[in-house]
Amino acid sequence: MAKKLFIKTYGCQMNVYDSARMADVLAPLGYAKTESPDDADMVILNTCHIREKAAEKVFSELGHWRLRKAAARAAGGDVTIAVAGCVAQAEGEEILARAPFVDLVVGPQAYHRLPELLARMARKQGAERQQAKTARKNQPMRGQSMQGLGVMDTDFPVESKFDHLPDQVATPPGPVGFLAIQEGCDKFCTFCVVPYTRGAEYSRPAEAVIAEAGRLIAAGAREIALLGQNVNAWHGDGPDGGAWSLGRLLHALNDRFGAAHPGLRWRYMTSHPREMDDDLIAAHGEIAALMPFLHLPVQSGSDAILRAMNRGHSADDYRAVIARLRAVRPDIALSSDFITGFPGESDRDFEATLQLVRDVGFASAYSFRYSARPGTPGSLMPNQVPEAVAAERLQALQALLQDQSTAFNQTMVGRRMDVLFERPGKHAGQLIGRSPWMQPVVVTDSGLAIGDVATVTITAASATSLTGQLALAGGSREAA
Ligand code: SF4
Known part of the structure; x- marks a missing residue:
């Protein structure tokens, strides 16, 4: 048994x-x-x-x-x-x-x-x-x-675990197939434990990624999310023997599977601003099936804090990356991570974060009060910010971010979009899907099933989700 x-x-x-x-x-x-x-x-x-x-x-x-x-x-x-x-x-x-x-x-x-x-x-x-x-x-x-x-x-074995995992997908992936292409981190941000728990950056070879994508698609995935702690630091060996960029890999995946699977969507997460190279930015303008949404953590808008965090980029570097992305894909929506109360953060530093948020305009975001992780350089920094100050700043930041996500979602009302349905909703007859911009979309009594991609007209929006109706006139529906 x-x-x-x-x-x-x-x-x-x-x-x-x-x-x-x-x-x-x-x-x-x-x-x-x-x-x-x-x-x-x-x-x-x-x-x-x-x-x-x-x-x-x-x-x-x-x-x-x-x-x-x-x-x-x-x-x-x-x-x-x-x-x-x-x-x-x-x-x-x-x-x-x-x-x-x-x-x-x-x-x-x-x-x-x-x-x-x-x-x-x-x-x-x-x-x-x-x-x-x-x-x-x-x-x-x-x-x-x-x-x-x-x-x-808890070793970091010399052999890569990816070479020793079974080829068979025993667990059906669901409508979204997650595919780890990169693991580990060499960035050593001073607040983060990942470089210590996941080890050095490692990129899987392109052929292994393409083969696994094929298995996920064959098992029913309608969207593939390429994953890595620093996914855009991926530089795996290509079949031609050279190191490929993530932009090139996305093209190869889209070329291989796109024609046979219309409606198949691609995403990648989580990225580092320093690794947004020319190829990858261009791919956003060239591959329609690469969803117009990018989670690109910035953490702070203050150059002094970004330096203390060892992020390796300035606030203006971040703004420049966003401008280049928007130039090639004007409908791209951005999401980010923020930390308030990092050691040494002054009122002025925090104001710089608010300014960056105002300048960029985010569709969604994750924000947290700084809390020291044992063993990280940040935990040893002398100028820790009182918890109450960090919490107050977090509240102000979240209020601004919430206004932005509400405004962004409101722009969707009346629009048509293709939605991939992923799970049942709370109430009878409800299904919840994702828009191309990662918003949950709730549709009731549509006759759709999990795994369907259908064109939906958005009828209402809140800060966190959209409500829609199946667009019958001219709408498309692809069964899984
Ligand atoms: S925050 Fe991201 S980039 Fe920085 S050390 Fe952690 S995993 Fe690496």
Whole structure:
């Protein structure tokens, strides 16, 4: 009988991708994914280290799984508990010390070794059982402890995990297929843990990316999101032996699959302003199927703070990239990440951030109050900003960003656009899709199905979503 695997994914789309690939790695061992934690024979917590108190959240979740494991054991079964992702990488030893009932700790670069780790875990636990049996014979003891037997792999192996992942897609991708093409980061922004948890930048070869895109499309994906911590730093080997740029890769993907799959859409995330090269900017003007939306984190609009963050670009460099993108793709919408209260941020620095937001005009954004990550240079900076000041600035920034996203969404009312439907809505008959600009679009009683791409007329807009109707007159509808 198939064993049930429950994966809880935290954080970014890279983790969503990693979770799907972990399921692929475990499928040949008889594990089938379940959406119900109560059925699980194995749980993987695929963790994220970006946000505040990340490790504490994992320990609190593990408390729940400790009880589930104890109940399963009392009933003569077991639940294998694994912690993966960036918290596993950064705090693996601490996890095994504080939560000794955890069976496996595996870092983001080592999950292709899960079968090996499970075998190691079984050997270790088998030996412990044998030892306990012998000890009981010699000196009867009450109960049996299986605690403290966890195995850990947080190496950065020499081999790339991508070369060791199965070709088969065991988990159907859904309408949007996530495809990791790049991993790791060499930028070392002073607030960020990613270079320590994900390691150095690595780009997958172009042919491997094209082959995986083909598998996702064959499995039903209507949109492919190319992923990487610094996705536009991708410089994979091309079939011609030279290093390709991301712009060239996008052209190759579109040329290969576009004609046979009309309506297929492409995106990429998350990008760094320094890596927006000429090829990539040009690709936005040349490839219609590359969606007119770009998430391009800037973090601050103050040059002094950008320097302290080690971002490697100025606020005007960022403005210049946006101007060039808009010159080739006038309808492109921008999204960004912001941090308020980075060490040393003055009122003037913060005003520069507001000014940058006013200058660019964002369709959406993620913004956070700075909180120090242990081990990062930012955490050691002397001039930390009081939390209350950072929170007040965050509120002001979010008010401005929300005004901008509301205004942007309002411009959509009355327009027609192609929407890819991705999931059911809260109410009966509702479906939720994405516009080319990443806005959720809610349509009711349309007769559409998940995976359909259809032309929709937008009838209303809020700060966070659009409402629409299937455009029957002249509308297009492509079944998945
Ligand atoms: S570019 Fe900066 S923020 Fe982005 S992953 Fe690298 S270090 Fe972190």
